[in-house]
Amino acid sequence: MMKAIKLAAVVAVAGLMTGCASTSDIDNLQSQIDTLKSQISSASSDAAxxxxAAAEAAAKAAAAEAAANRAAQYAQDTNSKLDRMFKKSMMK
Known part of the structure; x- marks a missing residue:
């Protein structure tokens, strides 16, 4: 009976010693966590x-579209005026 208790105690101590993380393991994990936090922060700022930049590009695209629409309207007005002048000259 005593032999079984001693054996159980030895097994328990050995299990605790091998099952626990050492301080260097914890420090290693902490450094990995810190690295990941900095990478996440960098990725977040890159995304922002x-x-x-996408919002600025969309605003520029909208301004370009408005300018193109105005230019198309001016071209259409000019064509109409030219057509009227041509018809008027043909009537004479």
Whole structure:
């Protein structure tokens, strides 16, 4: 009976010693966590700047579309005036 208790105690101590993480393991994990946090922060700032650039590009595209629509309207007005002038000259 005593032999079984001693054996169980030895097994328990050995299990605790091998099952616990060492301080260097914890430090290693903490450094990995810190690295991941900095990478996440960098990715977040990159995403924010990309979103700002996309919004700026969309605004420029809308302005270009408006300018193109005005130019098309001016061209159409000019063509109408030229057609009227041509018809008027043909009537004489």
């Amino acid at each position: 700047s990309a979103q700002a």
